Amino acid sequence: MKFTISWLKDHLETTASVDEIAETLTDLGLEVEEISNPAARLSEFTIGKVVKAEPHPDADRLRICQVQTDDGETQIICGAPNAREGITVVIAKPGVYVPGIDTTIGVGKIRGIESYGMMCSEREMELSEEHDGIIELPSGEVGDRFIDWLAENDPAKVDTMIEIAITPNRPDALGVRGIALDLAARGIGTMRPAPTAHIEGQFPCPINVTIDYDTREGGCFVFAGRVIRGVKNGPSPEWLQQRLKAIGLRPISALVDITNFLTYDRNRPLHVFDVDKVKGDLRVHRAQGGETLKALDEKDYTFSAGQVVISDDEGVESIGGIMGGEATGCTEETTTVFLEAALWDHVQIATTGRALKINSDARYRFERGVDPAFNMEGHDLATQMILDLCGGEASNLVVAGEVPDVSRAYKLDPARVQSLVGMEIPESEQRQTLTALGFKLEGNLAQVPSWRPDVQGEADLVEEVARIASLTKLVGKPMPRTSAGVPKQILSVAQKREQIARRTTATLGYNECVTYSFIDRASATLFGGGDDATMLANPISSEMSHMRPALLPGLLQAAARNQARGVMDMALFEAGHAFHGGEPGEQHLQVSGILVGRTGPKDVHGSARMVDLYDAKADAEAVLSALGAPTKVQIMRGADAWWHPGRHGKICLGPKKVLGVFGELHPKVLAEMNVKGPVVGFTLWPAEIPLPRNANANRGALKVSDLQAVERDFAFVVDAGVDALTLVNAAAGADKALIDDVRVFDEFIGGALGDDKKSLAVTVRLQPTDATLKDKDIEAVSAKIIEKVAKATGGVLRG
Numbered sequence: 001m002k003f004t005i006s007w008l009k010d011h012l013e014t015t016a017s018v019d020e021i022a023e024t025l026t027d028l029g030l031e032v033e034e035i036s037n038p039a040a041r042l043s044e045f046t047i048g049k050v051v052k053a054e055p056h057p058d059a060d061r062l063r064i065c066q067v068q069t070d071d072g073e074t075q076i077i078c079g080a081p082n083a084r085e086g087i088t089v090v091i092a093k094p095g096v097y098v099p100g101i102d103t104t105i106g107v108g109k110i111r112g113i114e115s116y117g118m119m120c121s122e123r124e125m126e127l128s129e130e131h132d133g134i135i136e137l138p139s140g141e142v143g144d145r146f147i148d149w150l151a152e153n154d155p156a157k158v159d160t161m162i163e164i165a166i167t168p169n170r171p172d173a174l175g176v177r178g179i180a181l182d183l184a185a186r187g188i189g190t191m192r193p194a195p196t197a198h199i200e201g202q203f204p205c206p207i208n209v210t211i212d213y214d215t216r217e218g219g220c221f222v223f224a225g226r227v228i229r230g231v232k233n234g235p236s237p238e239w240l241q242q243r244l245k246a247i248g249l250r251p252i253s254a255l256v257d258i259t260n261f262l263t264y265d266r267n268r269p270l271h272v273f274d275v276d277k278v279k280g281d282l283r284v285h286r287a288q289g290g291e292t293l294k295a296l297d298e299k300d301y302t303f304s305a306g307q308v309v310i311s312d313d314e315g316v317e318s319i320g321g322i323m324g325g326e327a328t329g330c331t332e333e334t335t336t337v338f339l340e341a342a343l344w345d346h347v348q349i350a351t352t353g354r355a356l357k358i359n360s361d362a363r364y365r366f367e368r369g370v371d372p373a374f375n376m377e378g379h380d381l382a383t384q385m386i387l388d389l390c391g392g393e394a395s396n397l398v399v400a401g402e403v404p405d406v407s408r409a410y411k412l413d414p415a416r417v418q419s420l421v422g423m424e425i426p427e428s429e430q431r432q433t434l435t436a437l438g439f440k441l442e443g444n445l446a447q448v449p450s451w452r453p454d455v456q457g458e459a460d461l462v463e464e465v466a467r468i469a470s471l472t473k474l475v476g477k478p479m480p481r482t483s484a485g486v487p488k489q490i491l492s493v494a495q496k497r498e499q500i501a502r503r504t505t506a507t508l509g510y511n512e513c514v515t516y517s518f519i520d521r522a523s524a525t526l527f528g529g530g531d532d533a534t535m536l537a538n539p540i541s542s543e544m545s546h547m548r549p550a551l552l553p554g555l556l557q558a559a560a561r562n563q564a565r566g567v568m569d570m571a572l573f574e575a576g577h578a579f580h581g582g583e584p585g586e587q588h589l590q591v592s593g594i595l596v597g598r599t600g601p602k603d604v605h606g607s608a609r610m611v612d613l614y615d616a617k618a619d620a621e622a623v624l625s626a627l628g629a630p631t632k633v634q635i636m637r638g639a640d641a642w643w644h645p646g647r648h649g650k651i652c653l654g655p656k657k658v659l660g661v662f663g664e665l666h667p668k669v670l671a672e673m674n675v676k677g678p679v680v681g682f683t684l685w686p687a688e689i690p691l692p693r694n695a696n697a698n699r700g701a702l703k704v705s706d707l708q709a710v711e712r713d714f715a716f717v718v719d720a721g722v723d724a725l726t727l728v729n730a731a732a733g734a735d736k737a738l739i740d741d742v743r744v745f746d747e748f749i750g751g752a753l754g755d756d757k758k759s760l761a762v763t764v765r766l767q768p769t770d771a772t773l774k775d776k777d778i779e780a781v782s783a784k785i786i787e788k789v790a791k792a793t794g795g796v797l798r799g
Helices: 005-009 018-027 038-042 146-153 176-186 238-246 254-266 346-356 361-366 372-390 415-420 427-436 458-469 493-507 521-526 552-564 613-626 667-672 724-732 775-793
Strands: 002-004 032-036 046-056 059-069 072-078 088-092 108-110 113-115 161-164 209-211 220-229 271-274 282-286 292-294 300-302 308-311 316-319 336-344 398-401 409-411 440-442 445-447 570-579 587-596 634-636 643-654 657-665 679-684 710-719 739-749 757-766
Touching (some): 002 005, 002 238, 005 176, 018 161, 018 176, 038 146, 176 254, 176 427, 176 458, 209 220, 209 398, 220 282, 254 271, 254 361, 254 372, 292 316, 336 346, 346 361, 493 570, 521 552, 521 667, 552 570, 552 587, 552 679, 587 613, 613 657, 613 679, 634 724, 657 667, 710 775, 724 739, 724 775, 757 775
Parallel strands (some): 209 282
Antiparallel strands (some): 046 088, 059 072, 108 113, 308 316, 570 587, 587 679, 657 679, 739 757
8 A cells, every 4th residue: 555645644634754654654553665755866956046058169959057056156068948047947966866867967078068067857857757948946045955945845746655564454544544544543643624525416317227136245235326427538637646656556537547546545446437338227247157358457358157247238347346348448538427336245356356367456455345334425525526627517326235234333341451462551541542543432332433344343442452552562571470389391291202302313313304294195105094084185286195194204205305416324303293094183293213324424444334223223212211211111023014024123011002113114115215225213102101100300219229239141042033032021020129130142043053043141130139149049039030031932041
């Protein structure tokens, strides 16, 4: 929305500066996007007087002028036909930039005679297109700034233009008077009385108007108009043209300029038809589909069924509320017009405008909302302007439909300002603010003005009060403590675990990835997804058609992209949600990481090696430990098909309680995803970790035994398929109170044992708590260990 300061002062009596107005508008929520001050580019031009003018000896059209300036008398050569002695002129001294010719004036010679400046025309200063001669001022003192003279004698030419951004909820600010109302409510000035008009028809309107029954709801609520005959359509007055030019509009003719003026002045779009080109009556209806129209923008449009148009007896003549047709447009030969003012449904306007790809001032306003109560008054104002500027006489008004009733009232609760905004504003000031904005107060009920469709409840009244009072006055205050002492943790257990997992994995040297939650069907299928339940109804691309069933496919895609660019050694991880269904809640938090390539760069000592599943196992256990998982777990097989069948392990607390999986990714999966392997990784489920029994933040007292620990070694011969962990868990279960630790320190395969047997050697640490262990105690525990291992694994003590 663009307007000028002089235009604003038609509605607002104020002495505020441009900077004050701009700052206030932004503070009120009408953000200033641009300020264009024409005076800025003319600030260096001064007034001078020609004291002598003689013909140039070597050029018939040039004259050598002696000009009196604030720096004394100087010589300027000029070719203007009106350059003569005694006139007051505008001077550009050497070094001054002249915008109309895009040149900085310097000292030069013209036909051998020096010239020290320039006397300017209006076009050279971009004041108008006049360039037949230099400017002759009727008044002015030598040395005065030209912009000061303009400000006093022709202020429109140095009028500052302001452009503000309009949010969709503030259609009232699409008119200059609406902007002035906000500024007046803030105290920047006082409102001037709004112009009014009342037109008495001089003859019956020869054109009747109707609205089809199916169009009145969700199409056009009211359609009003009258014929004005005997008009003379020519150029509009200079003041009107300057107003439109200042905001970037091109003056066309008086009739069109009047409708454009009211569009910006009062947010009231209008349209005029040339009556001599209209055949019969006007009808507002929905298109059947296939109708065409050449609009005022000289483009042809084809309508779809349901779009609202205005037709005469021969066909469509206008796109309702958006743009008129070229066939019935006004020209200089127009002598009789039909002036239309209508109220259109904003949703229908937006839908039609978007479908036809038309952006017009009318559409911009109607789809945001115009003042329904101003429809007839705006029509009268436009009629009066046409009569004043173009002459003629007006007919009676014809109306189809009726103006909708948008009256509503909400209770003003002064205490709500404090509770909702946190500002203390006296009740009297609140009532004064709402009254200044056009609300009518009846006791505690505030009647909402018809031009404010955004006010839909009590909270909106509070917002208006706070907005005018200025939210810059809002002082931040800490929220009151609900209880004394150390505050409770804000994050939930799941949020805290996700945070710890991220930090721990990053500390282990992994780079965090944030991948899309959507992947392609093929990748989703590889990881147990890709079904209809997780398919998107409207995917943005074929590569993002399904919700991800796991984090690993996104990490593998990232690895493939890096490998394609020559990065072969990677450690990537992600913490986020995977989806096992398409309904709310059918998701689960995962932490996944992958290792690709070598553990480090090539090294002369050979310390770098290819990553293996034990690297992934160590990292998975480190993250689980940081999350508070139990230290005693089971490693089991039988993970999903995307893991290597013989090189993976499930970290479990039991057959059904799986905390995570680690291992090598299946070669077929890597081939499908274009990843050069091998790749090892892990996936953890933080939600499966049991909550600690003691929620206390304290760790408790440290218990250290003062008795000597004893270690004993055992070597068992077991079948080759027996897991070492099964043997370790069996040994540890022999005496849970006495046995502190069991660890494998040797494995022997083949030799005298045969291919189907192996030897596993473990160290068992015994930590007494009551008394020092004696030989018989140690022997008793050793017997239990041998018995437990034999029962669990079938192993025998190696001789």
